[in-house]
Amino acid sequence: MKEDFLHYIWQHQYFAKAGLATADDEMLQVLRVGYYNTDAGPDFREAILRVGEVEWSGSVEIHVRASEWYRHQHQQDPRYDQVVLHVVWEADKPVQRTDGTLVPVLELKERVDLQLLKTYERLQQAKNAIPCAAFWPDVPEITKTLMLERALVERLETKGEEVLKTFQRYEHDWEQTAYHTLLRGFGFKINQQAFGELANALPLSVVRRHQASLLQLEALLLGQAGFLEEAPDEYARQLQKEYLFLSHKYQLQTRKMERYQWNFLRLRPANFPTVRLAQVAAVLYQQQGFFSMLLEAKTVKAYEAFFQAQASPYWQQHYLLGKEKKALLQRMGKGSAHNLIINVTVPLLTAYAAYTDNRQHLEKAVNLLEQLKEESNKITRLYEELGWQAKSAADNQAALGLYKNYCQPVNCMRCAIGNKVMKQNSFTA
Structure with missing residues (x-):
């Protein structure tokens, strides 16, 4: 099991709430799960919880085993003093903040639907290049379309960020x-x-x-x-x-x-x-x-x-x-010129959109991609085998983004398609 599964469980609250309590048998009520943190520090920020009779606002840290708190040296890191709940699969050890106070712990292993866990393990252990290939036909088309659109924007933003690094290196020229x-x-x-x-x-x-x-x-x-x-x-x-x-x-x-x-x-x-x-x-x-x-x-x-x-x-x-x-x-050739539009013009437009906070440049970048002919490659063919068909270069870039950021690293818990697969194959969800 990986932490991303527990992140998913916590974010969507896919666990039994009846008699919810900490490992120390204090009543627990989740008022707000918090916002997933992609930077250094606790996993979820700005959560609001009620532990016993006291309402707490702070962060939530997640581990497979509670003892990982010490392995990661959180007991010495002041950033983790704001943690108000430690969510774990197995509460094998009490944990402390830098001042020695105990952090409330929620153990999930008896509260998660086993079918949900089996689906997760099936995705993680899939031998297909696309982990959810066996489930793909059952996922609604709107879910796939929206996820591909998200993957496209993320891919463009990543390319834009690389251009902005060059921009910084050249002293904003x-x-x-x-x-x-x-x-x-x-x-x-x-x-x-x-x-x-x-x-x-x-x-x-x-x-x-x-x-x-x-x-x-x-x-x-x-x-x-x-x-x-x-x-x-x-x-x-x-x-x-x-x-x-x-x-x-x-x-x-x-x-x-x-x-x-x-x-x-x-x-x-x-x-x-x-x-x-x-x-x-x-x-x-x-x-x-x-x-x-x-x-x-x-x-x-x-x-x-x-x-x-x-x-x-x-x-x-x-x-x-x-x-x-x-x-x-x-x-x-026209194909090479289109390659340059994709790899020169589009990243520059995306970077400039971020720099000027003007989405029109990003919309123009996407519009250019939508006008360019799709070109099949070994990655897009993986999705074509599942019944999906690219109609433009925008679709190609979306598929590349989906594969490299989600399918290849088996990052299904951050993918809307993977989320749908999990939800459709769980009694709790």
């Missing part, structure tokens, strides 16, 4: 934050980290000074990425010459990356980091204030046009310096 997010996006999954390192190695302040020259942008990006150590043709020599001058001017050499930091393995030539760098150069060349553009564009087509900026003629014919491709490399 939105353009620099957008630049870093843009470059990481162009790394897709395989080279995301390397592109992020490049954003740190090549400051936006330097890029801005040369946004009027596509050749200089390519030289800065490819040179700082470590791809201009050799110059196998005339165009490469031009880039190398520009980079040597600019890197000396801005003292970039100490932060220059090495070629080994980039991944080419199992990538098609059109996805090589050299090609992506040329495409980034084209995006930066066409748009001076790209954060404003990412914030203010109105349509999916406008974002597609932004991300699908045409690379220079050389990179339409090459995938590596000196390595020609027989067929011309056309603009970035």
Whole structure:
């Protein structure tokens, strides 16, 4: 048994109330269960209880065994002095606050419906990737829909929080934050980290000074990425010459990356980091204030046009310096552009919504996802096998959020679908 089961039991009060009393036989009445605490400290805050004839307001701490209070050193932590009830499965030991006073204890093991416990254990021990797969058909569609909507918003907020961390790191500069997010996006999954390192190695302040020259942008990006150590043709020599001058001017050499930091393995030539760098150069060349553009564009087509900026003629014919491709490399594919909308535009909009406390930006992010075509992947297919079907990229993101935050860690007690399964399979609930 895990504590999350007892959190669930307490939060929903799914236990027998007749003759409710503490381990010391004092009458107990729950007036308010409190609010679940996701930060450090007791599990539930602002609970209101009546113990004997006295009404108490404070926190509730939950453990499987009462003795875990001491294992977690709560008897030495002043934050736990406000605990007015210790809820446990088994009251194996009295517990004390820092001043030595005893904390009232409620033991639940004789008060919880065994069917509820069996359902919980069945979910916890399920071998399916989706723990509630056996129960899924019996869960109302509205419950699934609402939970998926919640999972989508939570996933977007998590992505937004990552952007806000970057925003803090760059001293509240939105353009620099957008630049870093843009470059990481162009790394897709395989080279995301390397592109992020490049954003740190090549400051936006330097890029801005040369946004009027596509050749200089390519030289800065490819040179700082470590791809201009050799110059196998005339165009490469031009880039190398520009980079040597600019890197000396801005003292970039100490932060220059090495070629080994980039991944080419199992990538098609059109996805090589050299090609992506040329495409980034084209995006930066066409748009001076790209954060404003990412914030203010109105349509999916406008974002597609932004991300699908045409690379220079050389990179339409090459995938590596000196390595020609027989067929011309056309603009970035629409699928890749949509990936960038999902992983660059949407997180920036979500972060900006949180920063400005303006939900319109979050609504715009969701609206963009709803307009993009769904793409089946190994995670969404798990839900498709249960009869669910994604209709847009918003659905895809919702499924990814549901799986990663709830199904994969078997966090059923925090999931509305898991809650419904528990309720439908319990006499008490």
